[in-house]
């Protein structure tokens with residue numbers, strides 16, 4: 001439990017705390033919380049030691065390993081060792097670069113349908129709206145199901161299931177009852193098991209992720225994955241596959257609304273500029289803002305000794321906003337990601353998708369999807385912020401804006 005106590009200190013006001021540490025620790029250093037200590041790795045050249053060279057000395061941090069367990073089970077995000085290696089090999093083809101052209105059609109269709117339903121002058125919460133959109137896309141691409149009627153209820157259940165995890169993070173030494181989150185999780189399970197049942201009864205291979213999971217056999221035993229294993233992978237991709245991209249696109253709309261002249265450039269330049277916006281938005285507001293690891297055995301990082309059971313933190317929130325790597329770091333400047341300028345960014349100073357063998361398996365998917373969403377919508381609408389007050393952060397597992405972001409639509413070409 002002690003390591004969780006350290007987390008409580010970090011997570012009660014996470015961003016302020018992380019920033020304070022960043023000022024005190026420019027390269028690598030330790031902070032002690034009673035018997036537990038945390039090592040911040042705040043220099044890009046050390047990051048490969050954690051994520052690649054000494055990856056065997058670390059496992060995922062306690063938030064993913066312990067607190068997220070009821071939701072993700074032994075899925076890709078949370079499993080370790082040989083199990084992780086096997087599952088990663090199994091899932092990777094469904095998210096490989098070559099698959100994206102096929103998924104892109106679905107992404108365009110869903111985004112266009114959403115834009116068809118909009119009228120100039122309307123106001124709504126763009127975070128919520130992006131969640132529904134990316135949820136629909138992930139269901140169609142990975143599970144070959146459409147969920148237009150359930151999307152709202154599923155979205156609510158996902159938020160409810162997370163509220164337990166959020167409360168639990170704040171009081172790690174108590175075991176909180178799951179309350180309403182339990183029922184929400186049960187309904188989410190029922191949804192995912194429903195996908196599995198439906199596919200088993202339909203039979204055959206539709207070529208999507210669910211087919212791949214159901215048809216896969218263990219290399220040694222020749223056994224199929226059981227329903228629980230399929231459920232864990234499916235739930236992981238179902239959740240990890242939409243919330244992060246929704247958050248990234250929502251922050252992109254926020255930044256565009258604050259710098260509206262970029263809407264014209266986006267319309268003129270299309271997908272390449274959409275990618276620049278998305279990348280710059282993930283620099284300023286990285287949806288995954290820290291990577292945490294627990295230390296499995298005594299080791300070192302850049303000559304700095306690190307002890308078993310310590311917590312190691314790499315913070316995108318610090319690296320991406322560090323003036324050593326990004327001049328005038330708080331300025332929104334999508335041209336930092338012009339290909340020739342992007343090539344000059346120091347290696348590992350920009351790591352929205354992590355790195356090494358646990359690098360985000362959905363990174364091509366997310367970049368393709370984010371670009372298409374920005375490009376498709378910006379052709380038809382611009383957005384302005386309903387309130388000029390900057391949104392507060394809600395740094396949970398992803399960096400969400402606390403009360404959403406309300407925007408007002410303007411149809412392109414209309415006053």
Ligand code: HEM
Pocket residue numbers: 060076077078088095236237240241242244245248286287288291292351352353354355357358359360361362363365366
């Ligand atoms: C902008 C969107 C996204 C961001 C910023 C993001 C970020 C990340 C990061 C930083 C990690 C590594 C975490 C760690 O090392 O502790 C990760 C892992 C993962 N992501 Fe993403 N992700 C995004 C989209 C997606 C999508 C679209 C999917 C699936 C379709 C996905 C599925 C996963 C999975 C399964 C893992 C675990 C991989 C493993 O450990 O082998 N992510 N993501």
